[in-house]
Amino acid sequence: MRRTQARPPAWPDAVEVSTASFPGTQVGTIFTPGDLYEAAELMRSAAELDQTVAFAGGGTKLGFGYPPQQVDVLVKTERLARIVDYAASDMVVEAEAGITLAALQSKLASHQQRLALDAPNPDRATLGGLVATNSFGPRRARYGSLRDLIVGVSLIRADGSRVRGGGKVVKNVAGFDLPKIAVGSLGTLGMIATVTLRLHPVPETSLGVRIAACTIGEVQTLVRDLIAQQLEPAALIAARWRGAYALVVLFEGFAAGVSEQAERFSQLATQLGLRPERIQDPKLTESIDEAARAYGNVRLRIAVPPGALEKLEHEALSVLAAALDDAKAVVYPTLGIAFFSGYADARTDWAQAVLQARAAVEALRGNLVLLDVHDATFAEKVDVYGTLPPSFPLMRRLKDRFDPAHRLNRGRFLGGL
Amino acid sequence: MRVRPLAVVLPATTEEVAAAVRVARRHGVPIVPRGAGTGLSGGALPVADGIVIGLARMNRVLAVDFENRRMRVQAGVINLDVSRAIAAAGYYYAPDPSSQSVCSIGGNIAENSGGAHCLKYGFTVNHVVAATVVLSDGEVVELGDATVDPLGYDLMAALVGSEGLIGIVTEAVVRILRMPELTRTFFATFPSTDEAGTCVSKIVAAGIVPAAVEMMDALAIEAIVKATHVDWPLDVGAALLMDVDGTSAEVEHTAAAAIEIAKRAGAIEVRMPQNDAERALMWKGRKSAFAAMGRISPNYYVQDGVIPRSQISRVLREIAELSAREGLRVANVFHAGDGNLHPLVLYDARIPGQEALAEHMGGEILRICVRYGGSITGEHGVGADKAIYMGDLFTDADLETMNYVRCAFDPARAFNPGKVFPTPRLCGDIPGAYAPHASETAGVAGRG
Numbered sequence: 065m066r067r068t069q070a071r072p073p074a075w076p077d078a079v080e081v082s083t084a085s086f087p088g089t090q091v092g093t094i095f096t097p098g099d100l101y102e103a104a105e106l107m108r109s110a111a112e113l114d115q116t117v118a119f120a121g122g123g124t125k126l127g128f129g130y131p132p133q134q135v136d137v138l139v140k141t142e143r144l145a146r147i148v149d150y151a152a153s154d155m156v157v158e159a160e161a162g163i164t165l166a167a168l169q170s171k172l173a174s175h176q177q178r179l180a181l182d183a184p185n186p187d188r189a190t191l192g193g194l195v196a197t198n199s200f201g202p203r204r205a206r207y208g209s210l211r212d213l214i215v216g217v218s219l220i221r222a223d224g225s226r227v228r229g230g231g232k233v234v235k236n237v238a239g240f241d242l243p244k245i246a247v248g249s250l251g252t253l254g255m256i257a258t259v260t261l262r263l264h265p266v267p268e269t270s271l272g273v274r275i276a277a278c279t280i281g282e283v284q285t286l287v288r289d290l291i292a293q294q295l296e297p298a299a300l301i302a303a304r305w306r307g308a309y310a311l312v313v314l315f316e317g318f319a320a321g322v323s324e325q326a327e328r329f330s331q332l333a334t335q336l337g338l339r340p341e342r343i344q345d346p347k348l349t350e351s352i353d354e355a356a357r358a359y360g361n362v363r364l365r366i367a368v369p370p371g372a373l374e375k376l377e378h379e380a381l382s383v384l385a386a387a388l389d390d391a392k393a394v395v396y397p398t399l400g401i402a403f404f405s406g407y408a409d410a411r412t413d414w415a416q417a418v419l420q421a422r423a424a425v426e427a428l429r430g431n432l433v434l435l436d437v438h439d440a441t442f443a444e445k446v447d448v449y450g451t452l453p454p455s456f457p458l459m460r461r462l463k464d465r466f467d468p469a470h471r472l473n474r475g476r477f478l479g480g481l
Numbered sequence: 482m483r484v485r486p487l488a489v490v491l492p493a494t495t496e497e498v499a500a501a502v503r504v505a506r507r508h509g510v511p512i513v514p515r516g517a518g519t520g521l522s523g524g525a526l527p528v529a530d531g532i533v534i535g536l537a538r539m540n541r542v543l544a545v546d547f548e549n550r551r552m553r554v555q556a557g558v559i560n561l562d563v564s565r566a567i568a569a570a571g572y573y574y575a576p577d578p579s580s581q582s583v584c585s586i587g588g589n590i591a592e593n594s595g596g597a598h599c600l601k602y603g604f605t606v607n608h609v610v611a612a613t614v615v616l617s618d619g620e621v622v623e624l625g626d627a628t629v630d631p632l633g634y635d636l637m638a639a640l641v642g643s644e645g646l647i648g649i650v651t652e653a654v655v656r657i658l659r660m661p662e663l664t665r666t667f668f669a670t671f672p673s674t675d676e677a678g679t680c681v682s683k684i685v686a687a688g689i690v691p692a693a694v695e696m697m698d699a700l701a702i703e704a705i706v707k708a709t710h711v712d713w714p715l716d717v718g719a720a721l722l723m724d725v726d727g728t729s730a731e732v733e734h735t736a737a738a739a740i741e742i743a744k745r746a747g748a749i750e751v752r753m754p755q756n757d758a759e760r761a762l763m764w765k766g767r768k769s770a771f772a773a774m775g776r777i778s779p780n781y782y783v784q785d786g787v788i789p790r791s792q793i794s795r796v797l798r799e800i801a802e803l804s805a806r807e808g809l810r811v812a813n814v815f816h817a818g819d820g821n822l823h824p825l826v827l828y829d830a831r832i833p834g835q836e837a838l839a840e841h842m843g844g845e846i847l848r849i850c851v852r853y854g855g856s857i858t859g860e861h862g863v864g865a866d867k868a869i870y871m872g873d874l875f876t877d878a879d880l881e882t883m884n885y886v887r888c889a890f891d892p893a894r895a896f897n898p899g900k901v902f903p904t905p906r907l908c909g910d911i912p913g914a915y916a917p918h919a920s921e922t923a924g925v926a927g928r929g
Contacts, residue, residue: 153682153791154820176688198630211635212607219882227882231874233787235819235859237593237642238867238874239901240883241606244638248630265688291550292571294662296727318688321731367628371548399629400549429627449632455624458616458889459633465885478633 074407075127075438077358078188081120081140087127088440091118092136098143100160100218100226100257107255108224110137116471117222119251121162121190125197127436129250130448133475139255141192147171148258149232156215156232158260161192172263180207180264182299184354192256198248202299202314202349205398207264210247216260217243219253222467226257234262245462252477253466267316270298271326272343275311275333280377280395282336283311287370287397289332295325299349303356304381304393311397314349353403356392360405362414362442366421368430370400379424380432387417400430408442415445422450449478482865486513486527493538495613495621495651502649502895503619505532511898512617514645516557516588519580521783522864524591524644524900531898536587539651542566549627551610552657556587556650560594563655572657575602578860579768587650593642595860597693597767598724600818604860606641608656614640614648617891625654639886644862645897647890661726664692665736666760669748673718674698674813678793680721680746681817685790687742689735692724694818695767698797700777701814701825708773711766717749721817722767770814771825778810778827782839785861786850790820799849800824807842809835821859822850848873863901871903881906 083091092115097103110117115136120126122142141162148158152175159168165179165186172178182201183194193199195217200209207213216230219242229242246256278286283302290297290313298316302309315325326342333340345351357363364384368376373395381404385391388406395402408414422432434448453459456479463470463481470481487510490501505512511531518525527533539555545567546552552574554563560581563574577596578584584594590612595604602608611625625637640647671677674696681694697705697720706713713720721743725735740751754760774781788796797813800822804811812825826842828835847857847870857863857870871880880902887894888908899905 151789151791153686154789155685156789208603208607209629211638212603221878221882225878225882227876227879229879229883231787231856232854233789233820233856233859235595235599235604235787235816235821236856237595237604237860237862238856238858239863239871239880240886241593241638241642242882242886244606244635245886247638248635253634265685265690268688288548291659294659294728296661296731317727317731318734320734321728324730325728365630367630369549369551369627370629371546401629431626431628431630431632433632453626453632455622455636456633458622458624458636461889462634462636462639462886465889466882 074359075361075363075436077185078122078124079126081123081138085120085123085126086118086131086135087438088131089133089135091138094138094140096140096143100144103139103144103255103257104220104224104226106137106139107220107222110471111223114469114471116474118473119192119255121193122164122185122188124185124189125193125199127438128197129476130443130480131437131440132473141190144257151232152177155263156234156260157263158216158232158258159191160258161256162190165189165191165194173266176266177263178266179213179261181210181213182350184357191259195247195256195259196249196251201353202301202396205300205396206296206298211244213261214243214247214259215262217246217256218258219246220255220257222254222472230260232260250473250477252463252473252481254472269319269322270314270316270346271322272312272314272345272348273326273329273333273340274343275338275340278309278311278338280309280373282338283309283395283397284373285336286311286332290329293328293332295329297325300397301349301352302395302397303352304395307382307385312343312349312352353394356394356405357403359392360388360390360407362388362406362408363435364404364418364432365435366402366404366425366430366432368400368425368428370398372400372428373397375424375428376402380421383417383421383424387412387414418446426451452479482523482526484527484529486529486531486533489533489535491535491538495615498534498615498649498651499619499621501532501534502615502617506617506619506895512895513897514591514649516585516591517559517583519584520588520592520864521785521861522858522866524862524864524897525588526865528898534649536585536651543652547572550657551627551654553652553654554586555652557585560584560586560589567657571660573660574655575608575658576605579771586653586655590641590650590653591643591645592860592862595821597695597816600694600816601690601692606638609637609641609653610656611654612637612640612650613652614650616648617893617895644864644901646887646901647896663729663732664724664726665732665753666722666724666763667736667740667751667753668763669721669743669751670714670717671719671721671748674797675794676747677719677721678797678817680743680748681793682791683742683746684739685818687738689725689739691739691818692726695722696720696813696815696817697767697770698813700810700812701770704773704777704812705766705770707776709766709769711762713766714750722763767814774812774825774827779829779831780836782826782828782843784822784824784826784843784846785858786822786847786855787859788820788822788850788853788855790818792853793817793820796822796849796853800846803842803845807838809839809842811842816859819859820855844870865900868901868903871901
C-alpha cells in the first residue's frame with residue numbers, strides 16, 4: 065500500500081458551525097432560534113426578504129450534497145433540543161430537531177427503550193440532521209432506516225408556515241406521508257422542526273460472532289446460508305482492509321435465543337472452513353463502522369442490489385482501493401450498502417477511479433454518492449450523485465411546489481435542487 | 482356509495498393504461514383507478530362523469546429474484562398469490578390485510594395496506610421498493626430502484642398510500658421475506674376488554690415484539706362462533722389471539738413469557754393450538770370477523786381508527802358509553818398491538834334512521850380516537866368516506882402541504898377527484914418560481 069509523503073488531513077467528522085462551514089460558500093448571518101416560534105418567524109422573515117436559507121445541527125453532515133450556491137441565513141438548531149412528548153408505554157417519542165442522538169438515547173434508556181438507529185457520531189449528530197440525510201448504521205439490517213422508524217414530522221415550510229404530517233401513532237394512513245418524504249430530503253423541502261419516532265425495547269442481551277479473515281464471496285455465501293437457516297441477526301458488517309474482509313454478525317434479543325443463533329451461525333462458518341469467534345461487546349459494530357466511515361478525505365456511499373456483493377468488490381471497491389491511499393470500507397451485506405473511505409493520492413487519478421467504479425455500480429442498477437465533501441474542488445472533479453434517475457423531473461416538480469424560489473439549501477441536492 | 486361511471490376500461494398492459502389515460506385527458510374526463518374493489522373507504526368509487534381503469538387483467542407474476550429477495554408483479558396480482566408463488570421455497574410477502582385472498586397489490590399500494598402482522602413487519606410502504614407508474618399525462622415512469630437507497634426524494638413514500646391520486650401503478654417490485662423458523666400462537670380469554678388491554682401493554686413493556694396481537698370483544702366472539710363454528714367460549718368479555726415468531730429458542734422463550742403475563746393479567750383460559758390446522762382455524766375465525774357480523778346483525782358499519790396502545794381500555798369504555806347512549810350495539814375486533822381499532826356499528830337498514838345513526842356513531846368514534854391522540858384511519862384509507870374528517874386531524878396548512886405532493890404529480894387533478902381532501906383544492910401556478918431572466922442567462926444582468 066502506497067503512502068504519500070505529505071498526506072492531507074482527514075476530513076473532520078464534525079465541523080464547528082460558522083460562516084465558513086460550507087466549502088466554497090460564505091454564509092451571511094447565523095441565527096440560533098430558542099424555540100420553534102422563533103424559528104418559524106425567522107423563516108417567514110427570510111421569505112419576505114427573498115433570502116436563501118440553510119440549516120445546521122451538530123455540523124456532521126455539512127459536506128453532504130453539492131456545496132450550497134448561496135446561504136444568506138444559516139439556522140442552527142442546537143437550542144431546539146427538547147423532548148416534546150415521550151409516551152413510554154406507547155413506545156413513541158416526539159423531539160425537536162436539534163437534540164443529539166446520544167441525548168435522546170439516554171432519555172429513552174431510563175425506560176429500557178431505544179431508537180433502533182446506530183448512526184455514526186451520536187454525540188454530535190442531531191435528529192433533524194439524521195432525518196435530512198437519512199443517516200444509518202449496521203442495525204438497519206434488522207430495524208430498517210429512519211424511513212421505517214419515523215411516524216410523524218413537523219416542518220417549517222419555506223414560507224414560514226408550521227405544518228405537520230403523520231402523527232403520534234405507529235399505524236396511520238391519513239393523508240400523504242410527509243414524514244417519509246422528509247427523510248433524505250437534505251433540508252430542501254422545509255426545515256425539519258420536530259420528529260416523532262417509534263421505539264424498540266432495549267434487548268436483554270447481545271452477542272457478536274466475528275470471522276477475522278474471509279473473502280467477499282464467503283460473506284455472500286454466509287449471508288445466503290443464514291437467511292436459508294432463518295437466522296435473524298440485528299446487524300451484519302463486513303470490514304474491508306487490504307482486499308480481505310472481517311465479518312461481524314450481531315445477535316440481539318433474549319439470552320436463550322441469542323446464544324442459539326450465535327451457535328448456529330458459528331456452525332455455518334465452520335462448515336465453510338472459517339474460524340468464528342464470539343465477542344461480547346455491544347458497541348462492536350459501531351466501532352468498526354466509525355473506524356471506516358469517519359476516515360480519509362474521499363468518502364463514498366455505494367448502494368447495489370444485495371446479491372451483487374462480489375461484483376461490488378471486484379468492479380468497484382478494489383478499483384477504488386487501488387487509486388486511493390489507505391483505503392477502508394465497510395459493507396452491510398444484507399442491504400447491498402458499502403461505505404468507502406480513503407485518501408486522495410496526488411500520483412493517481414482518484415477521480416478517474418471513482419468514475420470507473422460509478423459506471424460499474426450504475427451498470428448493476430446501483431448508485432455511488434460522494435459524501436462529506438469539504439473541498440469544493442473535489443465536487444468539480446467528480447459529480448456528487450452521478451446519473452439522474454428517470455423520475456428526476458417529478459422530483460424537480462416536488463421541489464418547485466414546496467420551495468418555489470429554491471431558497472432552501474439552494475443547489476445542494478440531487479440535480480442541483 | 483353507488484355511482485355509475487361513463488366507461489370502464491380493462492387494460493392488459495402498461496401501454497394500454499397509458500393510452501387510456503391519454504384519451505381521457507384529451508377529453509377532460511376524470512380517471513379513477515381500481516384494483517379488486519375491496520377497499521373500505523370508497524377510494525375506488527367511480528365518479529359519474531369519469532372513467533374507471535381497472536387493473537384486474539394485469540395479474541401476472543413477472544419475476545422472482547431470491548438472491549435479492551425481490552419479486553416483480555403486475556398491479557392486479559392478488560396479495561395472497563404473491564406469497565403462494567414463493568411458498569414452496571420458504572418465502573412470503575409480509576403485509577396481510579384480512580382481505581388478502583381477494584385484494585390486489587395495486588390496491589394495497591394505493592391504501593398502504595396493513596394487516597394483523599404489520600405490528601412486527603410493517604406496512605405495504607415498508608415492503609414495496611419500486612413501481613412502474615402511469616402519470617396523469619400518460620407518461621410511464623419507474624419510481625424506486627433495485628437498491629435500498631435510490632437517489633433523490635423518496636417518491637415511493639409519496640406513492641404508497643396516495644389512494645390513487647398521483648398515478649396508476651401497473652407493476653411493482655416487492656420485498657419477499659424468508660418464513661420465520663417457528664410461530665407460536667395462543668388464544669386467551671379475559672373477563673373484560675380492560676384486562677385484555679392491560680395484558681397487551683404488559684407484553685410489550687416486557688420487551689416482547691409479537692408478530693400480531695388481535696383483540697375481540699364479547700359481541701365479536703359471538704358472531705365469529707356463529708359463523709365459523711370455532712369452539713371459543715361465549716361467556717367471556719374479551720379474547721386475544723397472538724402470534725410470536727422468529728428463531729426457535731427465542732420464540733419458545735417469548736411465547737412462555739407472554740402466556741405467563743396473560744395469566745397474571747387475569748386471563749380466564751389460555752389455549753395453544755396443537756397443530757397447524759388448529760392454528761389456521763383460530764386465524765380463520767379472526768380474519769372472517771367482519772363477514773361474521775351478518776350472523777348477529779342485518780347490517781354493520783365498519784370503522785377504522787387508531788389510538789395509542791396504552792389507551793385501549795379507556796377508549797373502549799367510551800365507545801361502550803356511546804353505544805349505550807345512542808342505542809346501537811358496537812362489536813370490536815381489532816389490531817390491539819398497534820392500537821388500530823375496528824369498531825363495527827350494528828344496525829338494521831330496514832329501520833328508518835338507523836343507517837344514518839350508525840354513520841353518525843362511526844364519526845363520533847373517530848373523534849374519540851383523535852381526542853386521544855390517534856388517527857382517523859390506520860389501514861382502510863381516507864377515500865370518499867373520511868375526507869370530511871381530515872380537518873379534525875390536520876390544519877388547512879397541513880392539507881395544503883400534502884396537496885403540494887399531489888400537484889407535483891398531477892397538476893390537473895385528473896386522478897381520483899373528490900377523494901382524501903375535504904374540499905376541492907386547486908393546484909394553481911407555482912408562485913414566484915425562480916427562473917433566470919434571459920438577460921441574466923446571457924450575462925448582461927445579474928441579481929442583487
